[in-house]
Amino acid sequence: MPEPFIDRLIEAIRAKNSPICVGIDPMPDKFPAELRPGNLRDRDAVVAAIDAFGRGVIDAVADVAPIVKLQSAYFERLVWPGVQTYYELIRYAHSKGLLVIGDVKRGDIGATSEAYAAAHLEAMNFEDHPPADTPDAITVNPFLGFDTLKPFVDVCKAQQKGLFVLVRTSNPGSGDLQDLRTESGATLSELIADKVTGIATEAGLVGKFGYSSIGAVVGATQTHTIESLRKRLPKSVFLLPGYGTQGATAEMTRAAFDQNGLGAIVSASRSVLYPPREAGEPWQNAVRRAATAMRDQLRNVVG
Amino acid sequence: MPEPFIDRLIEAIRAKNSPICVGIDPMPDKFPAELRPGNLRDRDAVVAAIDAFGRGVIDAVADVAPIVKLQSAYFERLVWPGVQTYYELIRYAHSKGLLVIGDVKRGDIGATSEAYAAAHLEAMNFEDHPPADTPDAITVNPFLGFDTLKPFVDVCKAQQKGLFVLVRTSNPGSGDLQDLRTESGATLSELIADKVTGIATEAGLVGKFGYSSIGAVVGATQTHTIESLRKRLPKSVFLLPGYGTQGATAEMTRAAFDQNGLGAIVSASRSVLYPPREAGEPWQNAVRRAATAMRDQLRNVVG
Numbered sequence: 001m002p003e004p005f006i007d008r009l010i011e012a013i014r015a016k017n018s019p020i021c022v023g024i025d026p027m028p029d030k031f032p033a034e035l036r037p038g039n040l041r042d043r044d045a046v047v048a049a050i051d052a053f054g055r056g057v058i059d060a061v062a063d064v065a066p067i068v069k070l071q072s073a074y075f076e077r078l079v080w081p082g083v084q085t086y087y088e089l090i091r092y093a094h095s096k097g098l099l100v101i102g103d104v105k106r107g108d109i110g111a112t113s114e115a116y117a118a119a120h121l122e123a124m125n126f127e128d129h130p131p132a133d134t135p136d137a138i139t140v141n142p143f144l145g146f147d148t149l150k151p152f153v154d155v156c157k158a159q160q161k162g163l164f165v166l167v168r169t170s171n172p173g174s175g176d177l178q179d180l181r182t183e184s185g186a187t188l189s190e191l192i193a194d195k196v197t198g199i200a201t202e203a204g205l206v207g208k209f210g211y212s213s214i215g216a217v218v219g220a221t222q223t224h225t226i227e228s229l230r231k232r233l234p235k236s237v238f239l240l241p242g243y244g245t246q247g248a249t250a251e252m253t254r255a256a257f258d259q260n261g262l263g264a265i266v267s268a269s270r271s272v273l274y275p276p277r278e279a280g281e282p283w284q285n286a287v288r289r290a291a292t293a294m295r296d297q298l299r300n301v302v303g
Numbered sequence: 304m305p306e307p308f309i310d311r312l313i314e315a316i317r318a319k320n321s322p323i324c325v326g327i328d329p330m331p332d333k334f335p336a337e338l339r340p341g342n343l344r345d346r347d348a349v350v351a352a353i354d355a356f357g358r359g360v361i362d363a364v365a366d367v368a369p370i371v372k373l374q375s376a377y378f379e380r381l382v383w384p385g386v387q388t389y390y391e392l393i394r395y396a397h398s399k400g401l402l403v404i405g406d407v408k409r410g411d412i413g414a415t416s417e418a419y420a421a422a423h424l425e426a427m428n429f430e431d432h433p434p435a436d437t438p439d440a441i442t443v444n445p446f447l448g449f450d451t452l453k454p455f456v457d458v459c460k461a462q463q464k465g466l467f468v469l470v471r472t473s474n475p476g477s478g479d480l481q482d483l484r485t486e487s488g489a490t491l492s493e494l495i496a497d498k499v500t501g502i503a504t505e506a507g508l509v510g511k512f513g514y515s516s517i518g519a520v521v522g523a524t525q526t527h528t529i530e531s532l533r534k535r536l537p538k539s540v541f542l543l544p545g546y547g548t549q550g551a552t553a554e555m556t557r558a559a560f561d562q563n564g565l566g567a568i569v570s571a572s573r574s575v576l577y578p579p580r581e582a583g584e585p586w587q588n589a590v591r592r593a594a595t596a597m598r599d600q601l602r603n604v605v606g
Contacts, residue, residue, distance in 0.1 A: 025415070043429035073411060073418035079427065079435050080387040087382060105411055107444065108376060109474040109549075112328070115376035124382065126346035132382050141410065143446035143469065145476025166446065171412040173448025180485045180494070188480065188491070195479070246412075 005099075005136050005162030006215075006237065007207040010262060012066030012099055018295045019261065019302060021101065021239065022061045023269030024089070025071040026050040030274045032283035047081045050074075054089040057273060060284040062096040064291045069101040069239075069267055070135070091133040101239070102135030105166065107144050113151040121155045137162030139217055139239070146195055153214065157204045162213040165196050167229060170219025170242030179225075189225060193232035200235045209262065211237050218256065220248030220266060227255040230263075238264040243294065244271025250297035261302040268294055308402075308439050308465030309518075309540065310510040313565060315369030315402055321598045322564065322605060324404065324542065325364045326572030327392070328374040329353040333577045335586035350384045353377075357392040360576060361399055363587040367594045370402040372542075372570055373438070394436040404542070405438030408469065410447050416454040424458045440465030442520055442542070449498055456517065460507045465516040468499050470532060473522025473545030482528075492528060496535035503538045512565065514540050521559065523551030523569060530558040533566075541567040546597065547574025553600035564605040571597055 002008065013019055028037055028046050035053050037045040058068065075086035086102075093100045106116040124132040140152055140163050152163055168178050168189040178189045186194070193216065199205075200212035207213065212235040218226060220240035230238070238256045242248040243266050256264035275290035277283065305311065316322055331340055331349050338356050340348040361371065378389035389405075396403045409419040427435040443455055443466050455466055471481050471492040481492045489497070496519065502508075503515035510516065515538040521529060523543035533541070541559045545551040546569050559567035578593035580586060 027414075039430065041428065041430045043432050045431075071411075071415055071418075073409070073415045073422065076386075076422035077418045079390060079422070080383040083379075083386045084383040105409070105444075106376075108374075108408055109472065109544075111330075112374060112376045115374075115380045119376065119379040119382070125344060127342065127344045128348075129346050141408075141444055141446055143444055143480060144472045144474055145479040145481070147476030147479075148474060169412065169447045171447055171451060173450030176448040176450075176498070177446060177491065177495070178448070180491065182483045182485055188483065191483070192480070 002160045004160050004207040004213050005156070006211045006213040007209065008136070009067065009099055009162070009237065010207070010209045010211065013262065013265070016063065016066050017299065018065055019257070019265050019298050020065050020291065020295050021067045021069050021265045021267040022057065022065045022272050022291055023069045023071060023103070023241070023267050024054055024057055025269040025273065026053055026074045032277070034283065043078060043081065047078050047085055050078065050082065051085045051088065054085070055092055056284050057287055058089070058093050058096055058098065060288040061291045062098055064288065064295055065098070067099040067101060067265060068093050069103050071269065072102060072104045087132045090135055094133055100135045101164065102138040105139050105141045107141035107148055109144065110147060110151060113148050117151045117155040121152065121161045122159060137164060137215070139164045139166060141166050142192055146199070149199065153199055153202070156213050162215060164215040164217045164239040165192070167192050167196060167216040167233070168218045168222050168225055170221045170246055170248070174219060174222065187225070190228060190232060193229050196236060197233055200233070206235060211235055211263065215239055217241065220253050221246055223252050226253070230255055239267060240264055241267045244268040250301045253298070254301050257302045266298055305463050307463050307510040307516050308459070309514045309516040310512065311439065312370065312402055312465070312540065313510070313512045313514065316565065316568070319366065319369050320602065321368055322560070322568050322601050323368050323594065323598050324370045324372050324568045324570040325360065325368045325575050325594055326372045326374060326406070326544070326570050327357055327360055328572040328576065329356055329377045335580070337586065346381060346384065350381050350388055353381065353385070354388045354391065357388070358395055359587050360590055361392070361396050361401065363591040364594045365399040365401055367591065367598055368401070370404060370568060371396050372404040372406050374572065375405060375407045390435045393438055397436055403438045404467065405441040408442050408444045410444035410451055412447065413450060413454060416451050420454045420458040424455065424464045425462060440467060440518070442467045442469060444469050445495055449502070452502065456502055456505070459516050463516070465518060467518040467520045467542040468495070470495050470499065470519040470536070471521045471525050471528055473524045473549055473551070477522060477525065490528070493531060493535055496532050499539060500536055503536070509538060514538055514566065518542055520544065523556050524549055526555050533558055542570060543567055544570045547571040553604045556601070557604050560605045569601055
């Protein structure tokens with residue numbers, strides 16, 4: 001049995017002195033010219049390009065980032081061969097010593113959440129095929145109610161995996177529902193945060209550093225609420241998307257970190273995957289440079 | 304270009320005089336003995352059984368139900384071969400004249416929702432493979448905010464597809480968030496309903512019967528709120544899950560229908576897929592009998 005997800009994550013953050021997560025959102029039309037498929041309607045060529053790009057990104061950031069996040073949607077768009085590539089890239093990232101978040105944002109009624117937890121977190125020990133590596137943690141959507149998180153939490157306990165529950169997302173319209181003030185005076189996000197803390201502190205989920213394997217997604221763009229949510233979620237590591245292309249800076253994430261520089265990982269996708277390149281520069285150098293610059297900016301803020 | 308989703312749905316409901324949706328949630332351990340895989344860890348055998356079961360259910364209900372709903376989670380659990388079977392069953396259902404809902408409950412920030420909309424609604428016109436049929440409509444989760452629905456709505460307009468937005472789900476904990484009363488006095492579900500009506504009445508979405516291709520998921524188990532939501536969603540067809548195993552009866556769904564017996568489809572999965580069998584009865588007969596009994600109970604209520 002591996003160590004708890006949260007301990008593996010914190011050890012990797014410390015070993016690399018880097019609180020960043022590289023989001024792998026493969027958008028073939030933005031790929032570097034040498035990988036870009038000539039015909040975006042040639043499925044086999046696009047899948048091969050996504051595979052090559054994903055491996056190249058993993059190689060480029062393996063010693064800069066402790067963890068990568070694969071966005072399922074960009075793989076699902078290539079139907080089943082895309083899903084196969086998703087699982088193969090998880091295995092490849094693991095082989096390079098990286099932890100993996102599956103950004104799947106699943107959530108459904110109990111029996112169905114069990115099936116999703118099996119698909120996305122459980123070890124896939126089929127007897128007629130090699131095991132398919134699943135992510136170390138996934139993102140989940142709590143809208144259906146807290147009973148629907150239980151099957152995911154159960155798998156986390158049994159198999160030392162982790163969750164990042166959506167609490168406050170990074171998109172422009174995230175306040176439509178999440179900032180609504182309820183009768184209790186708390187916003188919807190704050191109510192969810194309190195409930196997530198109840199789950200995060202259940203027996204078997206808090207690791208040796210005092211953090212839980214049940215984390216929270218809090219958009220780095222949502223500076224008005226990061227501090228309030230940090231207080232309500234003392235045991236949860238924040239996964240902060242929205243850095244870079246979506247507009248958040250390192251400074252904006254300061255309130256998510258504790259005095260030891262722990263408690264948060266900041267995620268960027270497009271700004272690291274598709275950075276400007278210098279003339280003649282290999283594409284992986286540019287990716288590595290973007291990830292390193294992001295890491296250094298965060299070190300300055302949380303160090 | 305096909306007719307709008309909503310017109311195709313209403314015509315099929317009328318032609319079959321049946322407001323039911325059969326949910327295809329393949330749970331291999333519940334399959335009829337003649338299809339049940341001997342070893343649930345033999346992936347190829349399980350995928351083959353799911354395929355055979357799905358086709359058998361489609362054959363059994365093709366003239367009893369206008370529409371079937373495939374629950375993505377049970378296919379994702381078999382990783383990429385499961386996803387392939389999902390798309391193949393959509394094609395098979397279409398070949399039998401059935402409409403298809405993909406129960407995927409996706410929702411993410413804008414750029415990612417575009418990729419999900421492509422994966423789950425758009426025609427997949429790859430040049431190196433036959434097109435993969437996508438569902439006629441999918442379920443979507445609005446938690447991230449209404450900007451995140453726009454990419455799905457855009458595909459619906461361009462390709463005559465439909466959505467069922469989660470407004471009030473059928474599970475026991477659905478009230479945790481969805482029944483919260485907000486400062487305006489409305490519950491979260493009611494607020495979402497009002498916003499969905501704003502989208503459902505946009506140009507190009509309301510069909511010739513006065514209903515919109517943008518529908519709503521409202522749990523049949525949630526009788527305390529069906530009437531209130533019906534008033535707030537005058538243009539949206541309700542997809543009502545929760546019939547049968549989850550506890551809802553035909554009578555409980557009455558308030559979702561209009562005086563013409565339109566405006567709602569009631570969905571059942573386990574009670575239709577895994578019904579009691581008489582001695583020696585072929586399994587598809589039992590499925591057909593369960594679907595027919597459900598249809599008749601609903602005809603009595605809405606007829």
